[in-house]
Amino acid sequence: MFEVKDYLENRKGRLYIGGVSAEGLADEFGTPTYVYSEERIRANYDRLLNAFKRHYKDSELYYPIKCNNNLAVLNLVRGLGAGADCSSPAEVYLAKKAGFKRSRILYSGNYLRDDEMQFALKEGLHINLDDLSQIDRLMKHAGKKKPGFLCLRINPGMGAGKFKNLVFAGPDAKFGVIDKHVEAAYRKAKEHGVKRFGIHMMTGSCITEDDYFVGITERLMDLAGPIARKLGISFEFVDIGGGFGIAYQPGEKELDVDYIGKRVVEVFTKKCDQYGLGRPTLKIEPGRYVVGDAGVLLTRVTSLKQAYKKFVGVDAGMNTLLRPALYGAYHQMFVANKLNEARTEKVNVVGPICENSDQLAKDRELPPAEVGDVIAILNGGAYGFGMGSQYNTRPRSAEVLVHAGKAELIRERETFADIDRHVRVPKRLRAGKP
Numbered sequence: 001m002f003e004v005k006d007y008l009e010n011r012k013g014r015l016y017i018g019g020v021s022a023e024g025l026a027d028e029f030g031t032p033t034y035v036y037s038e039e040r041i042r043a044n045y046d047r048l049l050n051a052f053k054r055h056y057k058d059s060e061l062y063y064p065i066k067c068n069n070n071l072a073v074l075n076l077v078r079g080l081g082a083g084a085d086c087s088s089p090a091e092v093y094l095a096k097k098a099g100f101k102r103s104r105i106l107y108s109g110n111y112l113r114d115d116e117m118q119f120a121l122k123e124g125l126h127i128n129l130d131d132l133s134q135i136d137r138l139m140k141h142a143g144k145k146k147p148g149f150l151c152l153r154i155n156p157g158m159g160a161g162k163f164k165n166l167v168f169a170g171p172d173a174k175f176g177v178i179d180k181h182v183e184a185a186y187r188k189a190k191e192h193g194v195k196r197f198g199i200h201m202m203t204g205s206c207i208t209e210d211d212y213f214v215g216i217t218e219r220l221m222d223l224a225g226p227i228a229r230k231l232g233i234s235f236e237f238v239d240i241g242g243g244f245g246i247a248y249q250p251g252e253k254e255l256d257v258d259y260i261g262k263r264v265v266e267v268f269t270k271k272c273d274q275y276g277l278g279r280p281t282l283k284i285e286p287g288r289y290v291v292g293d294a295g296v297l298l299t300r301v302t303s304l305k306q307a308y309k310k311f312v313g314v315d316a317g318m319n320t321l322l323r324p325a326l327y328g329a330y331h332q333m334f335v336a337n338k339l340n341e342a343r344t345e346k347v348n349v350v351g352p353i354c355e356n357s358d359q360l361a362k363d364r365e366l367p368p369a370e371v372g373d374v375i376a377i378l379n380g381g382a383y384g385f386g387m388g389s390q391y392n393t394r395p396r397s398a399e400v401l402v403h404a405g406k407a408e409l410i411r412e413r414e415t416f417a418d419i420d421r422h423v424r425v426p427k428r429l430r431a432g433k434p
Helices: 022-029 038-053 071-080 089-097 114-123 133-142 179-191 210-231 257-275 288-294 323-327
Strands: 008-011 014-017 033-037 059-064 083-086 105-107 126-129 149-155 196-200 235-239 281-284 295-306 310-314 333-335 345-350 359-366 374-377 398-403 406-411
Touching (some): 014 022, 022 033, 022 398, 033 288, 038 059, 059 071, 071 089, 071 406, 083 089, 126 196, 133 179, 179 210, 210 257, 257 281, 323 359
Parallel strands (some): 149 196, 235 281
Antiparallel strands (some): 295 310, 295 374
16 A cells, blocks of 8 residues: 555544544554554455455465464454464464464474474474475374375475565575475375375565466466376365565555456366366465555654755664565655645655664655654555564564554553563673662
8 A cells, every 4th residue: 555545544634544543543552553454454355365255165365474473463364264374383372372273274384393393293283394305204203193184385486576585486495395396295295194185385475466376376286287197186275375465655556356366266277177186275375465554653753864865763663664674665654744745855764773774765755754743654564563673672562453443552562671581691690789
């Protein structure tokens, strides 16, 4: 999202989020604070899943916990009917705490440690391995209680993403069983006694080309079909992953999810018929599309500096929102109390971290900002808080959920005590009392 619309409102030049004043939220909960719209999350979820279910009833949405792991958000999407895609034991812990059933959790860790494999087996999860070499290790840990079901994450040899580091398949990607090893991997699993199978891919993140999803689905089906026929196996589900992008920049194209759902299902069912795969469940794993544009990061202007260029200092930094420093990502910004004022200044919006990469926006046109103004940074719902840190010894921000014109605190702001809560100092090093 790059403009004030939908759950964002312009009321006489002031920003409202889900019917609640952005300035009021900043005053009540402090800054920096992430604010999420429950209504927007619900609408995004329904829009995307229904785009597939209209054409293929047995379609399911699995939400990747890594995208935004707040328990309130997890409870919300679980209540909407989502399954959970988990990449670590701690994500499984959160998924279970949010009420996801084990049968609705797909454990998709990569480069797993032995104890992580043992954990997944003990929990009785659906396990999704991403390398041929992991199969023997998993079965060794399973002993006589070998899993009856196994899924494999495939690297189909091609991928895409908004940034280079968001491409998760192809020759330079660390993920997945490469295409020439897929048959051997399923054969090995079958030899170990596995009788039920899934097939999965996740080829990139924040993709905004509609036809990409059609082409990559066809590629996966053309790998799955011949192997199923040759090995005499069937797939309970085909998981085409996520990667459904959102518009971050003005003028950027938004996905036509109705077109994508229709065309992906057409290719999927055609290939199922071609290879005799029956009608497996079709799964998708959107995170960013569900929560990304439902989140706004509120930060307060702390100082103004005129140097070789003008800098607007705010209290959110790369410790709060890492994406601009990590990827050079663009996030649209509004001065919350100056929506109707012209953007007459070109500034760099910078945080308080001791790194010159701590610049949330460069050469950005904004209305003249004053110390104390609240700046709203859009599209903060995905990979925002979750990628945050305590760098420069700064406590993490708060999180708030707005619903029906009311705001609820869903994560308390950290305090100084949270910085050293788990630190232990040997007695010989402790300072005496002052």
